[in-house]
Amino acid sequence: MKNWSYSAVLSLSLLLAACGNTNQNASQERVSAAGAAGSASASHDFTEVMRGPEVSRDYAIITFKSPPAAQYEGGQGNLERTKPERGRKLDPNSGAVRAYENFLRNEHAAFRAYLSRVAPGASVVRDYTLTLNGVAVRTNGASLSTLRSGPNVQDAAYVTLYRPMMNRSLSQIGVMSTEGVRTVREDGRGVKVGVIDSGIDDRHEFFNCKGDIQHKVYASGVAGGGTAIVDDHGTHVAGTVAGCETVIGSGPLQGKKLSGVAPAAQLFDYNVFPGFGGGYVAFGGSAFSHDIARAVEDAVRDGMDVVNMSLGGSVQGPRDFLAEAVNAAVDAGVVFTVSAGNSGPNGYTIGSPGSAANALTVGAVTNSHYVGVNVNLGSGTTLGGAVGDFDPFAEKTVSNVGLAVASPILACTAIEGNVAGKIAIVGRGSCAFSTKIRNAQAAGAVGVLVVNNQPGDPSAMGTDGTANQPTIPALMVAQSDGDTLKTAASSGVAASIDGRDPVEVVTQNDGMLAGFSSRGPTPSTGIIKPDVVAPGVNIYSSILGNKYAMFQGTSMAAPHVAGAAALVRQANPDWSALEVKAALATTAVRSAKLKASITSTLEVAARGSGLINVPNALNVPALVTPSNVSFGYHNLGGYSKTQSVALTVRAASGGSVSCSVTATGGVKVSSSTVNASPTATLTVTLDSAAARSGNEEGAVLLNCAGTELYVPWASYLNPPGGR
Numbered sequence: 001m002k003n004w005s006y007s008a009v010l011s012l013s014l015l016l017a018a019c020g021n022t023n024q025n026a027s028q029e030r031v032s033a034a035g036a037a038g039s040a041s042a043s044h045d046f047t048e049v050m051r052g053p054e055v056s057r058d059y060a061i062i063t064f065k066s067p068p069a070a071q072y073e074g075g076q077g078n079l080e081r082t083k084p085e086r087g088r089k090l091d092p093n094s095g096a097v098r099a100y101e102n103f104l105r106n107e108h109a110a111f112r113a114y115l116s117r118v119a120p121g122a123s124v125v126r127d128y129t130l131t132l133n134g135v136a137v138r139t140n141g142a143s144l145s146t147l148r149s150g151p152n153v154q155d156a157a158y159v160t161l162y163r164p165m166m167n168r169s170l171s172q173i174g175v176m177s178t179e180g181v182r183t184v185r186e187d188g189r190g191v192k193v194g195v196i197d198s199g200i201d202d203r204h205e206f207f208n209c210k211g212d213i214q215h216k217v218y219a220s221g222v223a224g225g226g227t228a229i230v231d232d233h234g235t236h237v238a239g240t241v242a243g244c245e246t247v248i249g250s251g252p253l254q255g256k257k258l259s260g261v262a263p264a265a266q267l268f269d270y271n272v273f274p275g276f277g278g279g280y281v282a283f284g285g286s287a288f289s290h291d292i293a294r295a296v297e298d299a300v301r302d303g304m305d306v307v308n309m310s311l312g313g314s315v316q317g318p319r320d321f322l323a324e325a326v327n328a329a330v331d332a333g334v335v336f337t338v339s340a341g342n343s344g345p346n347g348y349t350i351g352s353p354g355s356a357a358n359a360l361t362v363g364a365v366t367n368s369h370y371v372g373v374n375v376n377l378g379s380g381t382t383l384g385g386a387v388g389d390f391d392p393f394a395e396k397t398v399s400n401v402g403l404a405v406a407s408p409i410l411a412c413t414a415i416e417g418n419v420a421g422k423i424a425i426v427g428r429g430s431c432a433f434s435t436k437i438r439n440a441q442a443a444g445a446v447g448v449l450v451v452n453n454q455p456g457d458p459s460a461m462g463t464d465g466t467a468n469q470p471t472i473p474a475l476m477v478a479q480s481d482g483d484t485l486k487t488a489a490s491s492g493v494a495a496s497i498d499g500r501d502p503v504e505v506v507t508q509n510d511g512m513l514a515g516f517s518s519r520g521p522t523p524s525t526g527i528i529k530p531d532v533v534a535p536g537v538n539i540y541s542s543i544l545g546n547k548y549a550m551f552q553g554t555s556m557a558a559p560h561v562a563g564a565a566a567l568v569r570q571a572n573p574d575w576s577a578l579e580v581k582a583a584l585a586t587t588a589v590r591s592a593k594l595k596a597s598i599t600s601t602l603e604v605a606a607r608g609s610g611l612i613n614v615p616n617a618l619n620v621p622a623l624v625t626p627s628n629v630s631f632g633y634h635n636l637g638g639y640s641k642t643q644s645v646a647l648t649v650r651a652a653s654g655g656s657v658s659c660s661v662t663a664t665g666g667v668k669v670s671s672s673t674v675n676a677s678p679t680a681t682l683t684v685t686l687d688s689a690a691a692r693s694g695n696e697e698g699a700v701l702l703n704c705a706g707t708e709l710y711v712p713w714a715s716y717l718n719p720p721g722g723r
Helices: 014-020 095-119 144-148 203-212 230-243 289-301 321-331 435-443 479-490 554-571 577-586 594-596 601-607 614-618 688-692
Strands: 055-064 123-128 132-136 153-164 192-197 213-217 266-271 306-309 335-339 359-364 369-377 382-387 398-405 421-426 445-449 474-477 493-498 503-506 532-535 537-544 547-551 623-627 627-636 643-651 657-663 667-669 673-676 679-686 696-704 707-717
Touching: 055 095, 055 144, 055 289, 055 321, 095 132, 123 289, 132 289, 132 398, 144 153, 153 289, 153 335, 192 230, 192 289, 192 554, 203 266, 203 537, 230 266, 230 537, 230 554, 230 688, 266 289, 289 306, 289 321, 306 554, 321 335, 321 577, 335 554, 335 577, 359 601, 359 688, 369 474, 382 479, 382 547, 398 445, 398 479, 421 435, 421 479, 445 479, 445 673, 474 479, 532 554, 554 577, 554 614, 554 623, 554 643, 577 614, 577 623, 577 707, 594 643, 601 696, 601 707, 623 627, 623 707, 627 643, 643 673, 643 707, 657 667, 667 696, 673 679
Parallel strands: 192 266, 192 306, 213 266, 306 335, 335 359, 359 532, 398 421, 421 445, 445 474, 627 707
Antiparallel strands: 055 132, 055 153, 123 132, 369 382, 369 493, 369 503, 382 474, 398 493, 537 547, 623 643, 643 679, 657 673, 657 696, 667 679, 696 707
């Protein structure tokens, strides 16, 4: 059953005008939606690189000086405090909240009156009172300086644009054994999880146990009617969070049991990308930030326990308003899991709202399987090739066909080497897969093997979505198999490939940091992000048409953590949102495999606290907040002050717990022991001499009742060119 709720739809003419205000670039690679039971028509890019601020001057967000209800601590006349106490959620229906919201709406009314005088063509289209105190304005040419001059205005900024950013993956986070047996008794029952994304197809068999999924649609980005309400991305994400336990009926994983992390959790759909990918959607399906902010506020008002946001955009300075909305929503008692972004491996690439200090921001690690076919070499060696959107040598099988290395190897321009009648070996990177394969076909190749440029398993390749797709078959092979193929080609060894029956290929390449996963610290604020990592490569979940597919991206990692948070919330409903975050972060795993996959010396900025482990989080003896210590940015040699951060340690049981404390790197702790009954405070102080030496990372380690809790700390140099 579908219960749809719509916000206002913008006119086509305004959207077309707004398109001229963006700098949109098509992505170079697309991740396949195939490799599933049946074929999938959509092929969305979930590993797109952030490309600077994309702004629409047609709308602006105005924030006012008074705090929103989630953060109001009293002091305004006789208005009572509305910020909830620890372990409680904001009650939007309480008399105190309603009274304070009325006070804020009076501020908004004063601004409306000002706007009607100085910019009569502009109009307020959204009000925010719970997680922001502000309004969204359709500017109609009004300048930011005019908007900033209104009564009680704190700031004004144009809205920005955001884009969308499991079976064996569950064993990686400790929810299920490799044999498919659930290892924790919690299943998310009674927990409300909101998915702010591109819609959920509740007709899919993966959601048969859900009953009625409530839907809300935010349609400012839609040009006219006829919207495609749901899309693969949101359906895939929701399946990872809370898909029902289901036995796959067909395809390469036929007979396998698939489950979301929290299969009994109640799902709520907040669709900010209606019609994502459709030609009638502005900005290629991007969502306006003011719509996303409205969805955040609605999720709080609707009583969500956990919300997942597998989306991202560029950080808009130290006061990014969407990040501030997420921070306030967490203060209201809601856990927010957010994808870190797909702009790795460079640092300073965390997107908004993953930059929010209170968010549980998630990077991606590799999974332990992919859907593939065998590549049999005449030398007796067999390699695995990942199936994607291109023919996997099923319609056009080959037997004893020669191999040739393309020149240039990336095949982004016309191929000069002799690949005619052979299988071309090309490298991944720099251009779309479709371009590479098209160039190989133009040179006479009968097939293509693309060599991955990242360690780990090969990925499913997607088309670039344009017309005139290549028709020759193509697979991706692992980076480690590239030299084997090149040697075979130079030695005249032939290959045989029959892709009519793809299979699940199980490997030992799990738990390695994905090359695309964005690294910290956050731009502008220098906060440690991501907080944790989770599986985000070759993730198998639901898509439209009652099908399943493998996708990759931090979009796929975040819902693993959302599901995990639902399990922790179910077991501990009296914990605060930040304590749920702390339970997952401080008990995360930092394996040798994860460490070896990080090429940067800044390990904390790459993986945060590590790979989440749900049983560890459910059995945590103490809750440490904040769950990391960020000392921000400094100039080389210019740091002279002493900085201290207080950590609150609370016995998870509500009784008492004793912990020994040590620290690594250039920080000092106020005590070598902590006795929390039920709470205690520990102060972490940065040594200014250590900070002057450059980027510094380390950890505060608490051993509580035999369990080590890991709290990373960091102090970073200002990035080149500032922040």
